[in-house]
Amino acid sequence: MSMEVRKVGKGKIIEIKYQLRQGNAQGELLEEMDEQWPMKWLFGSGAMLPVFEENLSPLREGQQFAFGIASADAYGNHDQGQIKQVFTDELQENPRYPFDNYEVDDLIQMNTNEGEAFAGKIIEKGENYFVVDCNHAMAGVDLWFEGQILFIRDAREDELEANRYIEPNGFRSHSTLRKPPNQ
Numbered sequence: 001m002s003m004e005v006r007k008v009g010k011g012k013i014i015e016i017k018y019q020l021r022q023g024n025a026q027g028e029l030l031e032e033m034d035e036q037w038p039m040k041w042l043f044g045s046g047a048m049l050p051v052f053e054e055n056l057s058p059l060r061e062g063q064q065f066a067f068g069i070a071s072a073d074a075y076g077n078h079d080q081g082q083i084k085q086v087f088t089d090e091l092q093e094n095p096r097y098p099f100d101n102y103e104v105d106d107l108i109q110m111n112t113n114e115g116e117a118f119a120g121k122i123i124e125k126g127e128n129y130f131v132v133d134c135n136h137a138m139a140g141v142d143l144w145f146e147g148q149i150l151f152i153r154d155a156r157e158d159e160l161e162a163n164r165y166i167e168p169n170g171f172r173s174h175s176t177l178r179k180p181p182n183q
Helices: 048-055 155-162
Strands: 010-020 030-033 039-042 062-067 085-088 109-112 117-125 129-133 142-153
Touching: 048 062, 048 142, 062 129
Parallel strands: none
Antiparallel strands: 010 030, 010 039, 010 142, 062 142, 085 129, 109 117, 117 129
16 A cells, blocks of 8 residues: 655645745745644645745655745845835824834834825834835845744635635644643
8 A cells, every 4th residue: 555645736735944044045034934833834825935836746745845046036135116215294194103103223113194005114214204124134145044844734715715724623734732832
């Protein structure tokens, strides 16, 4: 009796553990997902970078992976045109969080008085303005992924209809831990 070989592909729920590093295998650790808190998604749903899925597409359950993605193929190169100066009198202020509370390096989401929405990181704060970098936080960053395919299954009908992974029972993981690792 042979075991079923489960392969990555469209219509499959993929569960992986990985480390994301900046640039290469020795780069700064940017993100980590492990067996207790794995990444789960519907393959081909648009939830992940297409080039990320291309790198995983030849794999099957249990296989390990290691690959790099150049910034241009990931979140794009850093674009100076995405750095905007906005004056506070052009913005809608939240009375519960006035402009005075914001500091350099804060991530913000705001609307102009004309209804234009923007998000980014404050890189300069003046008396009556902000300079906001609206590039993706990982723009200009080459990515290095290393990990393993933990589990593959066919997506359920509700997941295919919703075009995303849906928790079957409200639990994030099938881990045997009684409490989350950070408690």
